[in-house]
């Protein structure tokens with residue numbers, strides 16, 4: 001059984017005064033919360049949705065970018081390369097699944113080689129380590145099924161589970177005394193000489209500092225404090241996912257040469273840690289920040305583009321599709337060409353820090369963005385390091401990755417380790433129960449899924465869904481409260497049999 005984190009967000013009464021309130025429980029907000037939890041501060045994170053990582057941080061490629069795709073001299077470039085130098089150690093410290101895979105940007109024809117050289121030069125300027133242009137035999141050595149004439153090889157790129165990383169950052173902060181409130185949107189802000197009065201449906205909190213990490217909604221959250229400086233345009237990226245047998249076809253992310261208009265990196269192929277391949281993302285502006293639809297024409301196009309690079313993919317099955325939304329500062333007409341990350345203390349509202357336009361490579365850059373927030377607050381506050389700060393979180397054993405001896409030991413000690421809840425991903429009852437009992441609090445099927453992988457396999461929850469509902473009930477969630485992803489997605493009316 002997973003050890004219990006000593007500081008529970010739920011068991012102790014919540015104070016109403018905080019030194020810093022972070023708005024948004026995505027990877028950026030959780031990285032900021034964890035970094036702040038090194039210091040003797042009273043910390044609260046407000047998240048509107050029913051779980052952490054419900055926003056952009058769940059719908060992306062999960063690639064650890066090395067920093068050659070971003071324009072030199074920008075905050076994006078600096079935080080990307082700095083994030084790269086921090087993220088592997090951080091992932092190890094927190095026990096988050098990740099792998100340094102390397103990455104290839106592939107040119108199908110000789111005429112695209114200059115573009116690869118430009119990318120390499122940009123990466124060299126940005127400080128990306130180890131970049132090299134390889135020929136066909138170099139491509140074959142790294143990725144035998146990939147077709148291409150030339151490729152830029154980036155040995156330090158990698159892959160990480162973005163939602164597990166986000167949740168782990170929050171669990172570490174919880175362990176160090178921070179508090180997290182889910183289903184608690186910030187709805188109004190009062191300005192006081194000593195700070196801010198924050199209105200939520202769960203009460204009013206005062207904060208000396210506010211850090212706005214609200215992703216797609218960071219413009220609207222800033223506006224609550226009267227800061228009208230930003231406008232976010234949602235830019236959708238759709239993905240298709242193959243079945244697990246893909247591991248034999250590709251174990252390194254492969255990108256095409258990016259389109260010249262620089263609007264995105266091109267629909268790429270990204271292996272996951274479990275052996276699936278993600279095809280995508282596409283790119284299109286949408287009106288609605290919640291419009292994460294997937295569409296047939298895009299799925300067809302993603303396949304056609306992917307088959308050009310890796311013809312072997314034709315024989316694979318596709319099990320799921322999803323979409324993520326980039327928080328663009330550039331408008332659809334291209335009138336506003338703001339492309340850099342914004343991390344700044346508001347001039348209008350001192351002690352209110354905004355992180356806006358955190359699109360790709362925001363996952364990689366999150367640890368470095370968090371360090372920027374510490375610099376801003378540290379310039380005005382005497383931040384005292386806590387001697388008892390714990391950088392890790394309790395280990396999260398996964399049955400699927402344990403060896404047979406360890407599996408047998410666990411089953412002998414606790415029969416819940418021998419009860420298979422998810423057959424596709426080999427997740428046991430013990431892991432699901434631990435996810436539900438964790439203070440970061442999985443209460444919905446999606447929340448359990450992100451912590452354990454239940455429902456992410458070939459049957460997409462067909463087998464484990466009813467079993468998860470049973471376990472949630474056994475753990476005290478009333479049937480009518482069991483939901484897919486929090487209020488509004490409840491799955492049952494109640495019990496019709498005793």
Ligand SMILES: Cc1cc2nc3c(=O)[nH]c(=O)nc-3n(C[C@H](O)[C@H](O)[C@H](O)COP(=O)(O)OP(=O)(O)OC[C@H]3O[C@@H](n4cnc5c(N)ncnc54)[C@H](O)[C@@H]3O)c2cc1C
Pocket residue numbers: 023024025026027028029030046047048049052053054055056057058059060061062063064065184185186187213214215216217218221236237238281324325326327358359360361362363364365
């Ligand atoms: C298609 C796509 C692919 C990408 N691929 C990569 C990649 O491979 N590598 C990489 O490094 N980066 C990638 N990125 C970028 C990366 O995913 C984002 O930069 C990062 O996830 C942004 O995290 P965030 O915390 O800022 O936003 P979010 O994860 O959206 O978090 C913001 C949170 O704020 C909450 N919120 C909003 N309003 C309120 C309110 N009023 N009160 C309380 N909470 C509120 C939201 O519910 C949300 O949970 C990709 C992005 C996209 C869209």
